[in-house]
Amino acid sequence: MDVVLTGTGSPLPDADRAGPSTLVKAGDTHILVDAGRGVVMRMAGAGSLPPFLAAVLITHLHSDHVCALNDVITTHWVMSQGNATLPIYGPPGIARFVERQLHALEPDIGYRIEHHDVLTEGPKVAVAEVEPGDGFGVGDVTVTAAATEHAPVRPTLGFRLEHGGASAALVGDTIPCEGVDDLARDADVYVQSVIRRDLVEAIPHPMMQDILDYHSGVVDAARTAARVGARRLALTHMVPAPARDQYHDWVARAAEHYDGEIIIGDDLTTIAV
Ligand SMILES: [Zn+2]
């Protein structure tokens, strides 16, 4: 299983980091987790495209994680010539969100149906609202969902994907909690959105101070990885985004609490598990 960090950015615009998303390639089964800014471009860079997707999993409805879902839906629709259905799983609320996306796309859908004889109807999606504890299969990948903690964003989910004896925990934006522990326990890779508390605390901006209470710090993520025996810790969605010459410092802080491999994500960093 390849875990490709297709977007390692955050809501803050960054020329080198797309918005949050991760692509899991388990053989021919491609699963996208979240759909942040630029995701379709990064999927192309990862050797995938929306019509290859067996499913999209959404962790929560914060805009940075879903703002390019409309691009995934439209590109899936057009490239599959309207023949394929895109399964989308997410927390309660995802069905209404997708329905509204489709409403927003109505002009485009109308133009393309009018212009292309091969397109006779709009995008086909199969949306499933997932509750914590639910498990389901996507192709030969087993997916388990658990509740995460990112209040006031509710509900939020993390996912564990298992295939061929390998496991990946993609937990999204969350503070340490029981759900993350369950998903990441003994995982081959645990991918965690992180902030640097020490650096964010020094930014004199009230909206930056607000993010301190609903994200894991680097040290939090390292402690979680150690506590649950994750084999690798991959840091993504980093705030503030580190420059390359700062990676060492980020890793060193995590390494004080965790002995396993620590990966700082760049867009298209690929972790083979
Ligand atoms: Zn969020």
Ligand SMILES: [Zn+2]
């Ligand atoms: Zn986020």
